[in-house]
Amino acid sequence: MKRREFLCVIGGAVVIPLTLPPAAGAQQGERMRVVGLLTPSDAEGRRRALLQGLEKLGYREGQNIALEVRSADGKLERLPSLADELVRAGVDVIVTIQTPGTQAAIDAKTKIPIVMALVGDPVGSGFVPNLNRPGGSVTGVSNAAGQIAGKRFAVLKQAIPAAQRIAVFTHPSDPIRIPQLRQVAEASGTLGVETKVFPVVESRDAIERAIADAVEWKADAVFRILAQAGLPFSKFQADLLLQNRLPGMLALRIDVENGGLMSYYPDLSEHWTQVARYVDRILKGSAPGELPVVLPTKFQFVLNLKTARTLGLTIPPGVLAIADDVIE
DSSP states (O other): OOOOBOOOOOTTOOOOOTTSOOOOOOOTTOOOEEEEEEESSOHHHHHHHHHHHHHTTTOOBTTTEEEEEEEOTTOGGGHHHHHHHHHHHTOSEEEEEHHHHHHHHHHTTOOSOEEEEEESOTTTTTSOSOSSSOOTTEEEEEOOHHHHHHHHHHHHHHHOTTOOEEEEEEOTTOTTHHHHHHHHHHHHHHHTOEEEEEEOOSSHHHHHHHHHHHHHTTOSEEEEOSSSOSOTTHHHHHHHHHHTTOOEEESSHHHHHTTOSEEEEEOHHHHHHHHHHHHHHHHTTOOGGGSOOBOOSBEEEEEEHHHHHHTTOOOOHHHHHHOSEEEO
């Protein structure tokens, strides 16, 4: 189905289209540049996404670019020491993933340029004072998670009009949960839906317990907060929700491909293209504080009709009409 484009102007920020001409790609004869990657989880997925973006700009791993990857493997308390490792390694730039990774790198008090990726609320989190002109050594790309929670919740309710109790799953230590929970509370009040928050740290046991608790609470659906998205338990989570006949608004497209009902998220191809472009510009001498923080212009609403049929759900025609992609 056709893709729709959403223009976002959040907090007065300028949305930068990806058709802007990038800085020239890496040239032959350049010295090897080293990029640090600090992520709470999913090291290989994030490494691959960043490398693909850099390759479009002429970089080749082992020839003119090297990646130093540090992953906390879901244990957020490890991030500060991992950030210190990258600083000691003397990398040229650090790409930080999500709010916890970015916070850890900033707390390391380094002058190494930082490019944020998948960060939900850069201003609200205190990473930059202004999106248009961040100043300092931090810039990057936001996924607008702090702004789209209400929209995601409304879409879930629109798809399942009969849902009266919605369980909200969130990582208890991820600060980006705060603005999202605030939006969920507002949306649930407007829509007349009861919600209950279930803390979910990233492990099979924790996901299993949260789903069991949601079933005991008699939840009609699950809403997954955009925090710690893209972890290696995507299929496990989707299968368990299906087994318990719980429809869910999950985090990423991969969750829907793995059997989840739906997701609503910024286009990740666009996101990583811009992250790589900013890394390239900084390596070429641009000051990060002069590069505006970029907001998404494209969002994808993905729906799994096979899962809907398995759950005995009839998705309203109006919801099908706004889906960017439908998995049969």
